[in-house]
Amino acid sequence: xxxxxxxxxxxxxxxxxxxxxxxxxxxxxxxxxxxxxxxxxxxxxxxxxxxxxxxxxxxxxxxxxxxxxxxxxxxxxxxxxxxxxxxxxxxxxxxxxxxxxxxxxxxxxxxxxxxxxxxxxxxxxxxxxxxxxxxxxxxxxxxxxxxxxxxxxxxxxxxxxxxxxxxxxxxxxxxxxxxxxxxxxxxxxxxxxxxxxxxxxxxxxxxxxxxxxxxxxxxxxxxxxxxxxxxxxxxxxxxxxxxxxxxxxxxxxxxxxxxxxxxxxxxxxxxxxxxxxxxxxx
Numbered sequence: 001x002x003x004x005x006x007x008x009x010x011x012x013x014x015x016x017x018x019x020x021x022x023x024x025x026x027x028x029x030x031x032x033x034x035x036x037x038x039x040x041x042x043x044x045x046x047x048x049x050x051x052x053x054x055x056x057x058x059x060x061x062x063x064x065x066x067x068x069x070x071x072x073x074x075x076x077x078x079x080x081x082x083x084x085x086x087x088x089x090x091x092x093x094x095x096x097x098x099x100x101x102x103x104x105x106x107x108x109x110x111x112x113x114x115x116x117x118x119x120x121x122x123x124x125x126x127x128x129x130x131x132x133x134x135x136x137x138x139x140x141x142x143x144x145x146x147x148x149x150x151x152x153x154x155x156x157x158x159x160x161x162x163x164x165x166x167x168x169x170x171x172x173x174x175x176x177x178x179x180x181x182x183x184x185x186x187x188x189x190x191x192x193x194x195x196x197x198x199x200x201x202x203x204x205x206x207x208x209x210x211x212x213x214x215x216x217x218x219x220x221x222x223x224x225x226x227x228x229x230x231x232x233x234x235x236x237x238x239x240x241x242x243x244x245x246x247x248x249x250x251x252x253x254x255x256x257x258x259x260x261x262x263x264x265x266x267x268x269x270x271x272x273x274x275x276x277x278x279x280x281x282x
Contacts, residue, residue, distance in 0.1 A: 164205040
């Protein structure tokens with residue numbers, strides 16, 4: 001006991017009760033979901049067996065993964081461009097851009113989704129403007145399909161992609177780029193061989209953050225998809241509130257959890273996750 005006190009910092013005694021509470025509040029529901037996935041409506045792996053029996057479930061999962069991948073690619077690409085511009089512009093312009101970026105976090109996702117509905121609907125501002133100037137004869141179907149869902153999701157996820165990239169870029173010593181150019185490298189060579197590799201931790205963190213958050217989208221696909229684009233989160237809601245199949249809902253939630261953990265594990269095989277999330281490289 002004396003040896004334990006010698007190696008245990010006194011601060012742990014202060015945070016231990018809160019740590020136990022946090023673990024209970026997080027692990028309790030997760031364990032309950034895992035338990036429901038193998039016990040409801042009867043014990044066994046019948047809920048997981050539905051993945052091989054139901055084409056609808058496989059289609060919903062594939063739709064979710066496909067939309068999340070596309071959202072991640074576009075969000076991170078646009079986010080990288082925005083973060084790069086913010087780092088290399090004047091401080092005053094950077095403050096304006098950062099303010100606009102933070103303001104987007106204060107706007108409800110429901111408000112932003114309905115705004116896109118008003119802009120891109122058949123009688124929305126975009127279609128009406130295109131018809132008035134004669135570019136189109138019939139309204140373009142932006143909504144009630146995957147295109148509308150992608151537009152809404154990418155718009156919402158860009159700020160989340162920018163912040164990790166911005167932090168990563170600001171930590172780079174720009175004297176390294178100056179040295180590269182002084183040694184005869186062109187601007188593109190400096191970017192691809194020096195700058196991009198140095199921002200890899202931020203790029204990975206941004207990709208993980210956007211993809212993981214995209215998996216749980218509910219409002220945007222439900223509104224902009226118009227019931228024609230069914231993703232896992234919305235299907236879980238249907239199973240819980242309409243059909244009352246809690247076991248199926250728990251199974252899908254467990255699959256999302258396992259998918260995220262597997263992605264983090266695979267990523268850890270190639271690089272240290274501590275550097276991705278802002279920790280020390282060593």
